[in-house]
Amino acid sequence: MSQIKKKLLIVQTKAPFGSSDIQEALDIVLAAGTFDQDVSLLIEDDACYQLLSAQQPEIINRKNTTKMLNALPIYGIDKILVCAESASLRNLPSNNNDAFKFITKNEIKTVYSESDTVIRF
Amino acid sequence: MSLSILVLGAPFESQACYTSYRYAKAALEMNTAVDRVFFYQSSVHTASTLACTPRDEFDLYAAWQQLKQTYNLDLVVCIAAAARRGVIDNSEQKRHNKIAHNMSSCFELSGLGQLVEAIATSEKLITFGE
Numbered sequence: 001m002s003q004i005k006k007k008l009l010i011v012q013t014k015a016p017f018g019s020s021d022i023q024e025a026l027d028i029v030l031a032a033g034t035f036d037q038d039v040s041l042l043i044e045d046d047a048c049y050q051l052l053s054a055q056q057p058e059i060i061n062r063k064n065t066t067k068m069l070n071a072l073p074i075y076g077i078d079k080i081l082v083c084a085e086s087a088s089l090r091n092l093p094s095n096n097n098d099a100f101k102f103i104t105k106n107e108i109k110t111v112y113s114e115s116d117t118v119i120r121f
Numbered sequence: 122m123s124l125s126i127l128v129l130g131a132p133f134e135s136q137a138c139y140t141s142y143r144y145a146k147a148a149l150e151m152n153t154a155v156d157r158v159f160f161y162q163s164s165v166h167t168a169s170t171l172a173c174t175p176r177d178e179f180d181l182y183a184a185w186q187q188l189k190q191t192y193n194l195d196l197v198v199c200i201a202a203a204a205r206r207g208v209i210d211n212s213e214q215k216r217h218n219k220i221a222h223n224m225s226s227c228f229e230l231s232g233l234g235q236l237v238e239a240i241a242t243s244e245k246l247i248t249f250g251e
Contacts, residue, residue, distance in 0.1 A: 004241045004242060005241065006240060006241055008237075008240055020162065021162075024161065024162055024202065027201070027233060028161075028233055028236065028237075031232070031233035031234055031236070031237050032237050032240075034234075035234055035237045035238070035241075037237055037240075037241065117240050117246045119127065119246075119248055120248075120250065121129075
């Protein structure tokens with residue numbers, strides 16, 4: 001793998017279990033982390049429903065991607081960014097904690113502009 | 122200037138595979154280096170040799186293969202995304218014990234590391250979504 005490091009931003013925008021987007025976006029985050037790249041994950045729009053605790057996707061035979069999210073720090077990815085406005089519009093908790101950092105629309109603009117590559121799902 | 126291309130959408134349902142084909146062809150005709158085209162999510166169906174395009178429609182599958190042969194393009198298909206969707210080569214057929222394989226030899230199966238490498242080494246990554 002090349003020594004060149006770029007700032008890679010993966011953005012999730014879709015609801016967690018209605019499509020493969022959340023899972024396949026997460027796979028890129030993990031791959032980039034494995035190859036020691038500077039990768040960030042940003043959660044926007046309906047993807048914020050991943051923040052709901054005690055989800056049981058096993059009942060509909062889907063992989064529990066929320067568990068994968070919680071495992072991201074093991075891969076050296078400690079920056080899970082969440083659009084605060086998207087979360088509050090959906091009545092989801094938007095307090096910073098160990099796993100998630102809630103950011104404003106203006107901060108999101110900065111994150112985008114500071115990234116070399118952005119891939120949205 | 123060098124670029125890599127990421128394709129996500131399916132070849133018929135979405136415009137992604139067609140627009141990315143036009144984009145790659147235009148870039149190559151202008152002597153811009155296309156380091157790699159990476160097929161992820163439903164775009165992996167582009168590598169199938171079993172798709173039958175109606176005779177009065179544009180054969181996008183053949184077009185990508187032609188582009189590969191003309192410019193010796195690096196066309197990489199995500200192995201995990203492809204296996205999930207039933208696009209497999211000879212060795213994947215054996216590994217998963219399936220009755221047939223269907224992948225065009227113009228494409229190469231590999232992992233997401235190839236996408237990460239393309240992002241790191243090309244000047245730009247152009248994504249074609251749904």
